[in-house]
Amino acid sequence: MSTEGQERLQTAARRFRALAPPVDDWSLRLVDDSAETLSVRRGVVEPVRLSRDSGLMITVVEGRGVGYGATTDLSAAGLRMATERARAWARRTAALQLVDPAQLARVTAHGTYRSPLEKPWHSLTTGVKLERLLDLALRMKIHDAIVDWSAGLAYHDRETLLVSASGGEIWQRQHVLMPWLRAVANRGTETQIRSFGPDLGGQGGLERLDILELDQQPERIAGEALALLDAPECPSGTMDLLLMPGQMTLQIHESIGHPLELDRILGDERNYAGTSFVTADMFGTYQYGSELLNVTFDPAVPGELASYAYDDAGTRAERDWLIRDGILLRGLGGATSQARSGLPGVACARASSWNRPPIDRMANLNLEPGDSSLEELMGRIEQGVLMDTNRSWSIDDSRNKFQFGCEMGWRIEGGERRGLVRNPGYRGISSGFWRSLAGVGNTASLRVMGVGTCGKGEPNQMIAVGHASPPCLFRDVAVFGGGGS
Amino acid sequence: MRAILERAAGHLQELLDPGEAFTAYLEAEQSDFLRLNGNRVRQAGHVSQARLKLDLIRGSRHVEAALALSGEPDTDAAALRSLLAELRRILPLVPEDPYLAYAGEAARSHDIRSGRLPEADEVLATLRESAAGLDLVGHWAAGRLYRGFAGSAGQWHWFQAESFTFDWSLYQRADKAVKGRYAGSEWDTDTLAARIAATRNQLDIMARPARVLPPGAYRVYLAPAALAEILGVVAWQGFGLRALRTRQTPLLRLADRAASLNPCVELVEHCAGGTAPRFGPQGFTLPERVPLIEAGRFRECLADARSGCEYGVPVNAAAERPASLEMGAGHLAMADAAALVGDGLLVSDLWYGNLSDHARCAVTGMTRYACIRVEEGRMLAPVEPMRFDVSLYDLLGEGLLGLTRERELLTDTGTYEQRSTSTALLPGALVGDFPLTL
Numbered sequence: 001m002s003t004e005g006q007e008r009l010q011t012a013a014r015r016f017r018a019l020a021p022p023v024d025d026w027s028l029r030l031v032d033d034s035a036e037t038l039s040v041r042r043g044v045v046e047p048v049r050l051s052r053d054s055g056l057m058i059t060v061v062e063g064r065g066v067g068y069g070a071t072t073d074l075s076a077a078g079l080r081m082a083t084e085r086a087r088a089w090a091r092r093t094a095a096l097q098l099v100d101p102a103q104l105a106r107v108t109a110h111g112t113y114r115s116p117l118e119k120p121w122h123s124l125t126t127g128v129k130l131e132r133l134l135d136l137a138l139r140m141k142i143h144d145a146i147v148d149w150s151a152g153l154a155y156h157d158r159e160t161l162l163v164s165a166s167g168g169e170i171w172q173r174q175h176v177l178m179p180w181l182r183a184v185a186n187r188g189t190e191t192q193i194r195s196f197g198p199d200l201g202g203q204g205g206l207e208r209l210d211i212l213e214l215d216q217q218p219e220r221i222a223g224e225a226l227a228l229l230d231a232p233e234c235p236s237g238t239m240d241l242l243l244m245p246g247q248m249t250l251q252i253h254e255s256i257g258h259p260l261e262l263d264r265i266l267g268d269e270r271n272y273a274g275t276s277f278v279t280a281d282m283f284g285t286y287q288y289g290s291e292l293l294n295v296t297f298d299p300a301v302p303g304e305l306a307s308y309a310y311d312d313a314g315t316r317a318e319r320d321w322l323i324r325d326g327i328l329l330r331g332l333g334g335a336t337s338q339a340r341s342g343l344p345g346v347a348c349a350r351a352s353s354w355n356r357p358p359i360d361r362m363a364n365l366n367l368e369p370g371d372s373s374l375e376e377l378m379g380r381i382e383q384g385v386l387m388d389t390n391r392s393w394s395i396d397d398s399r400n401k402f403q404f405g406c407e408m409g410w411r412i413e414g415g416e417r418r419g420l421v422r423n424p425g426y427r428g429i430s431s432g433f434w435r436s437l438a439g440v441g442n443t444a445s446l447r448v449m450g451v452g453t454c455g456k457g458e459p460n461q462m463i464a465v466g467h468a469s470p471p472c473l474f475r476d477v478a479v480f481g482g483g484g485s
Numbered sequence: 486m487r488a489i490l491e492r493a494a495g496h497l498q499e500l501l502d503p504g505e506a507f508t509a510y511l512e513a514e515q516s517d518f519l520r521l522n523g524n525r526v527r528q529a530g531h532v533s534q535a536r537l538k539l540d541l542i543r544g545s546r547h548v549e550a551a552l553a554l555s556g557e558p559d560t561d562a563a564a565l566r567s568l569l570a571e572l573r574r575i576l577p578l579v580p581e582d583p584y585l586a587y588a589g590e591a592a593r594s595h596d597i598r599s600g601r602l603p604e605a606d607e608v609l610a611t612l613r614e615s616a617a618g619l620d621l622v623g624h625w626a627a628g629r630l631y632r633g634f635a636g637s638a639g640q641w642h643w644f645q646a647e648s649f650t651f652d653w654s655l656y657q658r659a660d661k662a663v664k665g666r667y668a669g670s671e672w673d674t675d676t677l678a679a680r681i682a683a684t685r686n687q688l689d690i691m692a693r694p695a696r697v698l699p700p701g702a703y704r705v706y707l708a709p710a711a712l713a714e715i716l717g718v719v720a721w722q723g724f725g726l727r728a729l730r731t732r733q734t735p736l737l738r739l740a741d742r743a744a745s746l747n748p749c750v751e752l753v754e755h756c757a758g759g760t761a762p763r764f765g766p767q768g769f770t771l772p773e774r775v776p777l778i779e780a781g782r783f784r785e786c787l788a789d790a791r792s793g794c795e796y797g798v799p800v801n802a803a804a805e806r807p808a809s810l811e812m813g814a815g816h817l818a819m820a821d822a823a824a825l826v827g828d829g830l831l832v833s834d835l836w837y838g839n840l841s842d843h844a845r846c847a848v849t850g851m852t853r854y855a856c857i858r859v860e861e862g863r864m865l866a867p868v869e870p871m872r873f874d875v876s877l878y879d880l881l882g883e884g885l886l887g888l889t890r891e892r893e894l895l896t897d898t899g900t901y902e903q904r905s906t907s908t909a910l911l912p913g914a915l916v917g918d919f920p921l922t923l
Contacts, residue, residue, distance in 0.1 A: 044583060044584065045579055045580050045582065047540070047547060047548065047549045047582065048575060049550070049551070050549070050551070050568075050571065050572070050575075051550065051551040051552075052552050052553065052564070052568060053536070053551070053553045054553050055534065059530075067529050067530050068529070068531070069531050069533075070530065070532040070533065070534070071532075071533045071555075072533070072534050072535060072553045072554060073533070073555040073556050074555060074560075075555065077557070078555060078556070078557065082531075085531040085533075086530060086531070088605075089517075089530050089531065089605075092605060092609060093529050096525050096609065096613070097526050098521075098525035098526060099527065125578060126579065130579065130580075147732050148731035184731055184733055186731075186732035189737050189738050189741060189743055190844060191732045191843060191844070193733070266522075267522050267523065267622060267656075268520070268522050268622075270522070270654055270662070271652065271653060274853075275659070355532045355534055355902075357528050357530065392841055394837045394839045394841075394851065394872075395851070396836070396837070396872070397660065397836055397851065397870070398870070400870075401870060401872050401923050403841065403849050403872060403922075405841055405842075425841060427872065427922070429923075458518070459516075459520075459532075459624070459626065459904075460900045460901040461901075462901055478923075482842045482844060482845065483842070483845065
């Protein structure tokens with residue numbers, strides 16, 4: 001069954017084929033994106049926000065030149081103008097191209113993809129959804145010290161059509177739902193925040209709210225924010241660290257995902273996002289982490305944020321091991337980066353929307369489960385801290401020296417939780433940190449999460465990526481609390 | 486682009502039912518983007534886009550929408566009709582909004598900033614010649630930016646600017662590089678060539694073996710770009726009225742008068758001095774200056790339309806973070822930076838800052854680009870990347886030894902969704918004990 005968006009994109013694609021320029025190669029990527037955001041704050045419904053975005057990018061190869069033109073104008077005149085601009089860039093850069101056009105990915109596949117979807121967004125009225133958010137938010141106002149409380153739902157319905165001179169045609173539709181709750185507690189100049197959800201976005205419909213047990217979170221979130229006001233600062237020192245999935249997502253993202261991006265290794269990102277401590281000679285031999293470290297690129301996890309069948313360069317996406325038993329095997333690079341570098345990669349050339357060209361991105365980057373329960377991991381800690389929910393992140397441009405902070409921590413002594421601690425943070429160096437991995441949670445403790453705002457590229461692109469992880473135990477980590485160290 | 490907004494506003498006016506009102510805010514651009522690696526072209530192209538932010542209002546109920554406009558009149562008219570029907574379907578389902586606020590006066594303004602932009606071929610030729618033999622990685626973005634506002638009460642504001650940014654890194658080896666910037670509206674080939682030559686000259690010192698520093702406190706000179714990274718992190722929530730009233734600003738102790746900064750610290754949102762439009766999405770005209778910190782003390786917040794209404798204060802910002810931040814100058818000479826440091830570091834840029842401790846307004850981040858070890862006032866060698874973690878109350882409090890009399894206008898090169906219009910005008914800072922932690 002075709003949708004209104006699909007019809008619009010197909011019509012523009014047919015129009016373009018009739019006008020296709022006499023160039024060596026071309027591809028056309030069209031995006032139709034509908035979004036809706038509902039939120040309530042302090043008992044008041046915030047403005048309901050709808051978004052309707054449609055546009056296309058034409059990429060042409062002409063001789064040794066490559067250029068793109070992107071526009072919101074899907075008419076014949078708009079297509080002609082965008083094509084002319086792409087061709088002008090191709091001609092003027094033909095003698096200066098970094099990449100041989102023969103190395104560029106070609107779109108030859110035919111295929112489709114749809115997100116899983118049980119309860120469509122529009123199966124409930126806006127009014128019903130707002131009532132539910134008002135109730136969730138109200139339940140967070142459990143004390144006068146809760147000074148700000150909010151709940152929200154963001155929904156995206158994105159259709160992408162990719163067609164090419166080679167006859168390839170790929171249509172994909174992703175439904176994404178992102179719920180959130182947030183409670184702010186304050187006393188004097190001490191403010192503590194607990195949140196639920198921004199890192200739990202995923203593909204699907206309203207059924208995700210039940211999967212995430214959203215209704216069971218408000219009092220817990222607010223209660224933890226309150227309790228943090230009275231909690232002692234996280235202890236400082238070198239100790240064991242147990243990271244829950246809510247922090248593992250960021251740890252995986254920053255110190256495995258980004259360093260493995262082939263375009264960083266190839267130098268494309270050196271003026272903005274940075275380079276990588278990983279070098280081409282490391283693939284196949286480098287001990288990235290302890291033998292407990294197993295990381296996959298898996299675009300087929302149902303409901304994970306960045307699942308798809310083909311990347312935006314038209315390459316079929318499949319599950320691959322990036323790190324197995326601690327050994328680095330494969331990078332995060334699409335077909336073009338693979339051809340440029342001669343390194344193994346995955347189908348991860350992605351664009352944030354129609355107005356940006358594809359570059360190497362994470363998609364679903366998952367840390368595979370081990371065999372320990374959470375209790376067993378805790379039981380192996382004599383002196384340490386458990387941390388959950390990222391709130392601060394910083395890492396160097398080679399993705400090596402990092403410092404992260406979390407919303408909440410628990411002191412662990414003698415294998416048991418001893419008390420809540422506030423402002424927990426830790427720092428380390430990627431290349432050594434993963435070798436201190438001493439325990440990995442089992443399948444039952446695995447959580448599928450994600451990062452909705454991964455920034456990279458010039459011009460800049462913000463994109464959503466999925467991360468699944470169980471809790472993980474690390475030995476001898478520099479841990480600290482508020483007040484500096 | 487102006488015609489697109491005029492047509493949209495005209496259509497909306499015709500389509501309004503009795504009792505309805507609207508505000509419409511256009512964000513549009515026609516931009517060239519050129520991405521370079523190894524002084525060769527990695528990606529190049531053009532983006533033409535227009536997005537209308539529409540608020541349909543009936544009494545104190547309203548629904549907002551963003552709509553991509555094509556510029557093709559019939560297509561846009563049909564899209565607006567369809568969107569309006571959808572908004573009307575939702576409107577009865579939302580409650581009255583006590584914080585709905587939009588400009589009521591039929592004000593009009595026109596701000597057209599013409600420039601002299603080069604042909605893309607000229608940029609490429611300059612780069613090919615000036616950066617010959619260099620490992621230049623960079624990004625050129627240029628073209629026209631548009632912002633416009635139209636309201637059903639007859640308001641009309643139009644902002645249009647021709648501008649460019651070129652932001653580049655010259656790599657000496659691995660992670661050893663220097664940073665260069667050239668931005669504005671009046672292109673000059675010789676200026677770009679001179680700036681590339683200046684960054685080329687800095688490569689000599691980056692070629693020396695890098696020093697590995699032990700963690701500790703160092704006397705440092707923070708160049709304006711380095712200071713911008715720290716102030717950018719603090720300002721993200723620091724000056725917002727909503728963040729203050731809900732006790733979330735990292736400057737809470739400053740606002741509560743439980744802490745103060747060095748009396749020489751002056752920060753102002755100087756809308757009239759930047760390159761951002763003087764109106765916001767709800768049509769309010771913004772004041773020329775909003776004093777944020779005066780004589781080291783917290784002065785005013787930035788209030789957007791919604792929180793201005795919620796907390797009963799006048800609107801003074803399009804969003805609750807600075808778009809045209811200015812810091813007052815000091816008395817030090819930028820050229821004397823190495824001598825002033827004596828033993829310590831010259832820091833050209835900081836990177837990936839984030840708050841590490843809200844209560845202390847502490848910011849952590851990394852050194853990047855030219856971080857140079859200085860001894861006896863002489864520049865010795867680059868330093869391996871180091872992490873800092875510093876409280877603003879220390880950095881710009883007792884730790885601040887002085888600010889330079891020269892200031893640099895730093896144009897935001899950000900291009901998330903669209904090219905930014907933000908700027909920061911900042912001096913350099915000499916700091917006594919700058920903590921490096923890893």
